[in-house]
Amino acid sequence: MTSLSESVSGLEPNLTRAQRVRKVLQTALFPTRLDLLDESHRHAHHVEQTRGPHAGATETHFRLYIVSPVFEGMSRVARSRKVHELLEPELADGLHALALTLRTPAEEEAAA
Structure with a gap:
């Protein structure tokens, strides 16, 4: 069985990882806010960046800020x-x- 993220990212293989991540999250979570920041440059000298199966990989560390009605009634964990899945x-x-x-959205409004 193909997951949502595999089916969405598989449709456009020429997308960057950030574009694929954004597309998967927008499709599944219907966010009212989705900020994605690539922080990979801050981790360029970490061991996993210099050795192993993904040595030299780019777009490896992201900071995500998501406001979504899908999160209603869900614990933080x-x-x-959900996002990791x-x-x-x-x-x-x-x-x-x-x-x-x-x-x-209610938490975002309360924090404003």
């Missing part, structure tokens, strides 16, 4: 699991780290 193919193919801020 469940939200994180959606991005599993990317995580298996060199995406190394995600820094996540995951909010509902």
Whole structure:
């Protein structure tokens, strides 16, 4: 069975990882806000960047800020699991780290 992220990213193989991540998350989470920051340059000299199966990989570390109604009623752990499940193919193919801020629209409004 093909996952949502595999089917979405598989449609346009020429996309960058950031574009694929954004497309998967937009399709699955219907976010009212989706900020994606590539922080890979801050980790360029880490061991996993210089050795191993993904040595020299780019787009390996992302900071994501997502506001989505899909997160309503979900714990913080469940939200994180959801995002990791959606991005599993990317995580298996060199995406190394995600820094996540995951909010509902009500939480975002309260924080403003």
